[in-house]
Amino acid sequence: MEDASMDNRRxxxxxxxxxxxxSPAYRPWxxxxxxxxxxxxxxxxxxxxxxxxxxxxxxxxxxxxIRGGSNADAFISPWYVSTMKHRELEDxxxxxxxxxxxDAVAELHGYVPx
Numbered sequence: 190m191e192d193a194s195m196d197n198r199r200x201x202x203x204x205x206x207x208x209x210x211x212s213p214a215y216r217p218w219x220x221x222x223x224x225x226x227x228x229x230x231x232x233x234x235x236x237x238x239x240x241x242x243x244x245x246x247x248x249x250x251x252x253x254x255i256r257g258g259s260n261a262d263a264f265i266s267p268w269y270v271s272t273m274k275h276r277e278l279e280d281x282x283x284x285x286x287x288x289x290x291x292d293a294v295a296e297l298h299g300y301v302p303x
Contacts, residue, residue, distance in 0.1 A: 197223050198220045199223045200287060201220050201283070202282040203278035204280040205217075205277050216237055217237075217259075218271075218273055219238055219265055219290065219293065232272045235270070235273045236293055236297065238263050239264050245266075247267060249262075254283050254284070257284060
């Protein structure tokens with residue numbers, strides 16, 4: 190990731206390793222952390238994006254991209270959450286609207302309620 194010292198990359202979508210795959214693969218990851226979490230200088234909290242339209246996935250429409258974008262249909266999987274080291278994230282794909290990011294985080298909270 191370029192300039193990992195920047196704290197707040199919330200909303201950016203980066204390509205990174207697809208976890209739990211038997212062979213090396215990459216997928217886009219949406220950064221949902223804002224730099225306030227522990228180890229923010231080393232890692233981010235991320236949600237997976239996919240091209241599969243799972244029932245609980247959140248569709249990423251063309252106008253949701255405030256920069257960059259995707260040539261394929263994209264869906265946020267709010268139940269597929271992880272931390273990712275900044276050094277593992279490569280190739281910025283773009284940035285999603287703050288409203289869509291907030292919606293995805295609210296869905297994540299539904300899976301892990303307080």
